[in-house]
Amino acid sequence: MDAQSYNTALTELRTLRDEIKKTRSRLAKLEASRDKQVTQVAVYEKAKAERIAPAAGLSVAQLVALAPTLAPATLTTRDTTTAPPGDNPPEPLHQKTAPHTPAPPSAPAAAEPQATTPAPDPDNPPAPILDDAPRTLPCLPGGEAGDAWLTPTANLASTRPNFTQQARSTVFLDTTTGVLVHRNQTHHLDLGTCTAADILHAVFNALPEGAERIYITAGDPWHRDADRHPYLRDAVTTWLNAPTPGWRTDTGRGRDRMAGHFVHARNPVGRYQHENSEHHVEIRSVGEWFDLDGDDPHTVRDAFVLLWQSLRRHWSDAVIMGSPSQTGRDLWTRTIPTRGQWADGYPVLSEELRGLLHATAGQGRNELITPPRVPSQLPRLVEYDRTFAYAKHTWKSPVGTPRRITAHTFATWSHKEQQRALYGCGHWHVRVTVPDTWNHIGLLPAPAPGDRAWHYPAEPGTTFTTWAGGPEIHTALTNPLTPWKIEILDGLLWEEGKPLDDWARKLKETWTNLSAQARLQGNPQQARAAHLASRAVRSILLYGIGSFAQRPRMVTGTTPRTLERDIPTDAEIISFDDQTITWQRPTGFSRDPNAHPEWAAAIWSGARAALLTQRHRDDDTYAGALHTQPGSVIAFRTDALYLTHTQNWPHHQQPGDYLLRGHLTGPLTAPTTEEELLTLRNAGRAALTTTPDA
Structure with a gap:
């Protein structure tokens, strides 16, 4: 770029800046006008939030924030009681051994009476829950209701299939070059504008016998018009739903039935059926399987x-x-x-218990630690990635119907029974206190505002209530620095198995x-x-x-603007234009015979604990974040650690070993956003002269 081009570009940037200011100003005026209109219609005695929300393009929670009188009766404040009904909070579990010496937890002492939650006042309804309200985790109900949660879903279990899965005819297509590979054949296609219709037409012209699965290896055709949409997901939705003459959206078939398109910002799935035959075909991204680096079909x-x-x-x-x-x-x-024992199949938990695990068992630890908890200038950034991490934690899993372990029951157990339970297959409701002398990273996840968001408190003296798996609880109690204070409020304990x-x-x-x-x-x-x-x-x-883990299903639909009153009352408006409104609504859990969130939760808990401390028996050493200096841990990303110093941790090409993936020499400004961290990570990987396979 020369000086003239540079000055021209600056002029264009100033023009864009001014246009952005004008657009933002106009948007602010429109939103203010909308909010005013909402407050005006809210005074109508028969006004309903579920009618006004889609008309305003808002969720019900956003609408209620503007007009609290429209709060639906079903919205109530969350229960702030930290202990489950009917139980007294026990004294905390704590270590009485010297620091740096892992030891089992001691038995809890006598419990104190628990304050009860006041009954709701019908004349003074509580304020509604808004989108940015702090998240409080659910707990097991007391009495017969809680016992019913422990009963497995009737007539639903994981059993061995009695059929042979059928292979699908598969092709690989680079939509940038038009190269199509089918078995040992190579074809060069004219894909036109790379719409789904263009791809289907070109593939079936080249292969009269057709294909049942088309993997896109390069080109990402669903992103061709991304600049016309505010979000990639919107561009993908438009691409999938564009007209496909001769084809219609597939409604599914067979034992692995999957109906309709799957909208995903990066790896969508288009499912089509020929209008004049029984031919079914999927268009998928190979990015579901692995990341490519210019690899040809x-x-x-x-x-x-x-x-x-x-x-x-x-x-x-x-x-x-x-x-x-x-x-x-x-x-x-x-x-x-x-x-x-399990020849009749592994039973599926009740829907209520699956919902509890869904809400209380997070997946990977993703945390960015920023100044002043770390230096503002880093001497270096070193990335360690746990090789094939989850494979390390599959040797033991919970099976069968869980037992409920109340605080009182746990307190009556012997020291050995408590140790065995916390080391076993359990999911525990606990009250946690960070030691007053603590100066390292947080150990246990706590609920943060936002759907399924977690953070890891580390401030000395902080107390919070959460759910955590046995491996994490055991790690907090036996960590090599200072044992944490843990109170068992409730819990689920399974039989150990090897499914x-x-x-x-x-x-x-x-x-x-x-x-x-x-x-x-x-x-x-x-x-x-x-x-x-x-x-x-x-x-x-x-x-x-x-x-x-089988997350609750979310259904997405569109409704013409003229029929907006037909939108389900529990739906959330996600986008709209002059003709249609796009919405989504949860539909709960399906009767999936292979739904076992207890297995996923146990593995995730073990993986998070191994990020903190992991013993290498053959080398008689430990690895993990707790074996680094305070202030040297910059971030966690699922199964990766980002540090300011290199570590002499063993790596023998085995699952769970810490592999050096990146090394960037400083001084570096400490990242404060995920984007900045990823930029440094990529630079560190590029700077590392030898990058072994992970």
Whole structure:
């Protein structure tokens, strides 16, 4: 760029700046006018929030913030009681051993009476819950209601399938170059403007027999008009729902029935059926399986072939399905025992208990620690990533129907029984106090404002109430610095079993073999294909575990503006234009026979605990954030640690080992946003001269 171009660009930026100011000013006036109109219509005696909200393009909570008199009767304040009904809070569990010496928790002492929550006053209804209200976690109800939660869902269990999964005809398409790879054939397509209709037309012209699955390896055609939309998700929705002459949206079929399109900002799925035949086809992103770095469709094809061949060594009927999560769960069902205690299947928890786990069991730890808790200038930024981390925590899982362990019951147990319970398969409702002398990172997750948001309090003397898994509770009580103060308020305790052990063992062996091929293969393309296949195995386990969590379903729909009163009353408006309103609403949990959030929660808890401290028996050493200097931990990202100093932690190419992924020499300004952290992370990875496979 020369000086003239530079000055011209600055002039254009100033013009854009002025336009942005004008637009923001106009938007502020429009919003003020809307808010005024809302308050005016709210005084109508028959005004209803569910009617006004879609008309104003607001959620019910946002509307109530403007007009509190419209608060629906179903909105009440959250119960601020920290202990479950009917139980007295016990004295805290704490260590009486010297610091730096892990020890089991001591028995709790006598409990004090608990204050009860006042009954609601019908003449003075409480204020509604708004979107930015602090989040309070649910607890188990007392009495018969709580007992009913422990009863598994009737006639629903995970059983071994009695059918053979059918393979789908698959092709790989680069929408940038138009290269299509089908088995050993290569075609060059004219994709026009890369609409779904263009892709379907071009593929079926080149392959008269058609295909059932089209993997997009490059080009991201669903982002072609992203600059016309405020969010990528909106661009994807428009692309998926554009007209496809000769095709209609698929309504699903078969045992792995998946109906309709799946809207995702990065990896969407378009499902279509030919109007004049029974031909079904999916358009998917290969990004669901692994990240590409300019790899052509031939290399991607080879990676999937290697993946299938490797899985077949352990599962004679293995089939690669559309996504890693589908593949992972299908392979797992084929390891369910046909004899023994669980021959009749693994029971599925009640919907209420699944909902409790959904609300109280977070996934990976994602936390950015900013100044003044860390230096404003960092000497360096070092990234350590736990290799194939979740595979380390599948050897033991909760099975069967859980027992409820109340505070009183826990207090009556012996020291040995308490230790065994906290080291077992449990999910605990606890009150936590950070030690007064604490000067390191937080250890236990606490609910933060926002849907499923968590933070990790570390300020000395802070007290909070939360739910956490046994591995994290045990770590907080036996950490190598100072034991934390833990009060057991309630809990769920399962029998220990190995429902995932055979499945995970086979995947780990597959991953190990493919990783070795990637390191030893002399042909660069085959080495790259083996590396991608190993990453696909990682995704199968990672997303397979996530699929056990079975989140509540969210249905998305559109309604013409002229029929807005037909929008479901519990729906949230997510976008709208002159013709239609797009909304979404939760529909609860499906009757999924493979829903086991207790397994996902146990693995996630173990992985979070291992980020803090992990013993390497063969090396007689420990690794993890608690084995670093205070103030040296910059961030956590699921299974990665970002530090200011290098560590001499062992790495033997085994699941769970800490692998050095990036090293950036400073001085560096400490990141204060996720974007800044990722920028430094990418620079650190590029700066590291040798980057082993992770």
